[in-house]
Amino acid sequence: MYDLIGIGIGPMNLGLSALAHPTPLRTLFFDESEQFSWHPGMMIKDSMMQTSFISDLVTLADPTSSFTYLNYLRSINRLHTFYFYEQLLISRQEYNAYLKWVASQLDDLSFSTRVIDVQDTGDSYEVLVENVLTGERATYETRNVVIGTGAKPSIPESFDSNVIHNTQYVMEKEQLLTKHKISIVGSGQSAAEIFLDLLTSDRSPDLNLEWISRSTIFETLETGKLGEEIFSPSYVEYFNQLPLKTRQEAVSKFARSQNGISPETLQSIYEHLYDLTKEQKERVQIRANLEVEKITYDSQFEIEMRHTELNQARTSTADAVIAATGFSPALPSFINRLNIEFEGEQAWKVDANYRIVRSIESPHHLYATTNLELSHGPAADNLGMSVSRNQLILNDVAGKDLYPVEQHATFTTFN
Template sequence: MKKDEMFDCIGIGIGPYNLSLAALMDEKTELKVKFFDKTPEFQWHPGMLINLTDLQVPFIADLVTFANPQSKYSYLNYLHTHNRLYKFFFFHKFEMPRQEYNDYARWVVKQLPDCQFHSEVIGVEDKGDHYEVVVDNRLTDEREVYRAKHVVMGTGSKPLILDGMDGLPSEDVHHTSRYLFHKESTMESTSITIIGSGQSAAEVFYDLLKEQRDHPYKLTWLTRSEGILQLESSKLGQEFFAPDYVDYFHGLSFEKRLNALKTLDQLRNGIDMDTLNSIYNILYNHSVSENAPDIVIQPLTEVNKIRQEENQYVLSCHQWQEDKEFSYLSGKVILATGYVPNIPSWFDEELGGKIVWEDEKRFKVSRDYKLVFKDEEERDHHFYTLTNLEHSHGAGATNLGLAVDRNIAIINDITGEEVYKVQRNTIFSQFSMDEHS
């Protein structure tokens, strides 16, 4: 079924980034828009909504506040509407609980009729002056075709499963993104191994550490990292997540941008200090008892392959600093191996040959988040992306704190006016002498 009307913008995916865009467009523009997502409803990382875990960014990094603190879609208005404002006041924390963030986002979704779930975008065709977006509507079992002047791809990320760790029974070997779905059966095992580093690995380890007294499993944490390292959380360090740094980073050459990402690893892949302290507190209290739970924490160790052997799994490991190979047995394995950009299957076939690439996997993106086409100068219809931006816009590409600034740029570019004020010169750091010359 082909729709006749022309939309100003169609969004692909309804995660926090495109949901923010939808809310900001709804409040201050007259744009005709539609957003699609293949899932039945909004759920933010449901497999990792572990009880008593918080976001790693302050509540100000909600869907709208950096653009419009007076917005009806703000987190504070959510609290006020649900009679939770005083409770949050006495909570005395700057971060919001992860489960509550999910509930807040679902509250916003319910107020936006232009968000359509059960609908997967299965193709986007460039028609020369607009795009045709093909949607598989699973509620009506129909294929729908929409016309749009602009498209925004906000398809997020997908779990990274390394070679040699795939194809095994999901109830036994699974990514942290599926952790809660398998938690009860996982705890029935006599041994559990977590592979990987970062916040997700630490949160799963901590959650299982708390349960270990009531479930006599051996708990192991293996990571190839040099250590179980803390996230850089100093106030000046966090200024690398400001729009001012994105301006600087985007202006670097491609090679310099890739090198800059390596130098910022502690800002991106460390573990929250409170999580590390909570883990250590349990470890210390366990150590008092002669019957302490069986726990192994070993960094410097890369797991290269997993194979099934009867009712357990053999992990082929390499302690890379000593250059020693060894095997390790485990009943269940949880992969905290991170995520990669989720690029739709139709993207390369329909758009790959028309756009400029910086290398074989990373496309060229303008400062205002447009894909750069080979015929860019002739173009008045644009394809924006909120996905696969780390190489072009820096370490904050997956940080919720910069989502609103991205959407300000997109809205202002589409409308040709400053609908939302661009915030710059907002930090104490400078990154180039040119900024003050």
Template sequence: MAKEVYDLIGIGIGPFNLGLAALMEEGAPHLKTRFLEQEPTFEWHPGMLIDQTDLQVSFLADLVTFANPKSKYTFLNYLHKHGRLLSFYFLKKFNIPRHEYSMYCQWVARSLSNCTFGYEVTNVTYDAGDAHYRIEGKNAETLYARHVTLGTGSIPMIPPPLEGKTNEDIIHSSDYLYHEQELKSANAITVVGSGQSAAEVFYDLLEEQERYNYKLTWYTRSPGFFQLEESSIGQELFSPEYVDYFYGLPYEERQNALAVLGPLRHGVQEKTLLSIYELLYHRSVERKRSPVKIQALTEVEGVSASGENYLLSCRQWQKGQTFEHPTDKVILATGYKPLVPEWIEAMRDELEWESEQEFKVTRDYRLVFKDERPNHLFALTNLEHTHGTSATNLALSVKRNQHIVNVLTGEETYPVYRDNLFQQFMEGGDGESPEW
């Protein structure tokens, strides 16, 4: 019996591959696709779906709208199908509540016929003779595909001094809600990090502080607690034009650019910082300050047990001052790193690499193989070094998926429109200079 070969198999079902699955089903129904996820159901940061928190991007940056606003898988159609469209209209906000975004993605995943949950991929190999990839699963059937998309997402990043030290008292922010009650029952809690997740966790704990009466500390090694760059002209760096420009830079210049684009990628939304400050201010009106400590420029260099508590070894790096900080609980809001599966590492000698950990990728997101094979392995993760600020942006992920669909269909199934910006990134490029 001839084996069934899919045109595309996606590995991992997060928002990136889920959006691709929807675009493939609607835009390329003649191609046979299947998307695999090891979890039994769709999950999107379940440990961080804190009440009153929103996405940092507009509802237009859903799974499909930028490619096809007429799709049945838009967020607006989700609201319509669930009788919530008028309520969202009266809300007068562009941002989606995080919990509702998760429910929207779950609705799309249930609606698609090409998504399979509970399939854990253990290995992927290439058969040059038959021109396809072999996908093996744990206690599952072996599958075959002409092309593969890598959408395995990211995993929590633990600072090197604290690797191997996490436990029920020292957790990453991705597990915050799973430990919420135990955390709030402690006498002293310390949050480490400076991004949006750190701010949301700190604010949630700050709101509940008077009820539970714990000491609350917030440390970051960053120079300050800075606001996310959300200006309209600043946001134009999340555009296909800027990706074109960034991709064309030499590797070292791309690394330098990422370093200076921090405010676009790692800051805190203005409303979150304002909410924190307002709450602190109102509590200080009668000069009755809560036991709160907020300090930047401070790196946590280690942790040790001290009786039933912990001692954090800290350093204020600008002054070179070291000190120890006692605490009962620690929440590491220290971000994420790409999850690159072991089977990619097994392909190391087949791939071109830009650094020890960063593979070479084409502008349309194909891994570069030394044998220039006709069967593509598209990457949806570990792309910051090649595609810049677009790598983890939900809106740009739709643009990325448009490229991938167009490569697979051999035509502009989903046209990628440009010339939408009011700035350019180099003389004579990204559009003609205006005639004065």
């Protein structure tokens, strides 16, 4: 009998496993991938984290843990160089290497194992898993389950299936660089990074690039000091108890804090665009206010767009299209049998302790570490906030304060 079984091993549940490690809790986590790997298709050279190294898997809950980023640096003999480096932001590749280092030390992680069903027996949960390599099945019993299945790429249905989602970018890059013209759809950080990477690639002088955005401006990520306090436990706690309608409205209000482009990426893009003005040819087009309505493919892509303010149709052609069009929650189908209460189409109702609300009373719980935007606000996907979330979940599972929660962490009062 386990205390907690986790579905999915992304950074959220990996952090939970790292924090559970020194406690008496019996935990087990499953992931269908063969090994731990964090967004491999977006491991673009020089791409940076948007949160400081302090938002590693454990520091904000327990800086004395052996799984801190600083301890990782010490283990690979880079602690002093990092001290002189004097930066809070690290590269995405370094963060991924750190996550792999943590994963390699935890013995409650099981890869190549897909969770195919969870059944509530009344006394506990039975978790049915399948080894994706051998097809072998096994059942595990647990008091609680935490769902951390993350998100899946989302591409509008009206786009041809040959359009590549940005999560495939690194794997497709070599092939992409053989093309004459590439269009990128979307105006968030991923689109900006891919645009910059293609703009600066060795093949760049012969490549025509088109960047299509629905919005009028390319928003910068909110990095203002007080503004960032919405990524704090105080704000999350406040947000969770707001009426549904207020939360729904708030989610769209915070688009800039979540989806904006980092100032460094925008600066670098502009510098390279400025350099291009020395060339006397137009090979980069940045198009704002254009909603892509349809993309078809017949030896070339045809992109049908509509101007959002002039309401006029536009078309464009390309040899490859990259859709940086976001994600939708990856919800396993078996959750439909667990009497979960939903607030929106795919948004489950989740309480302040990250228990998923069910229409039946039960002494054992289902927790969520993903798909929390509507219940917990803009910090739902934030790596720093995931640490305090994991504290609350473990405290709740243990029935006592394994990790006391820090109080009064913000200057702003929200309620």
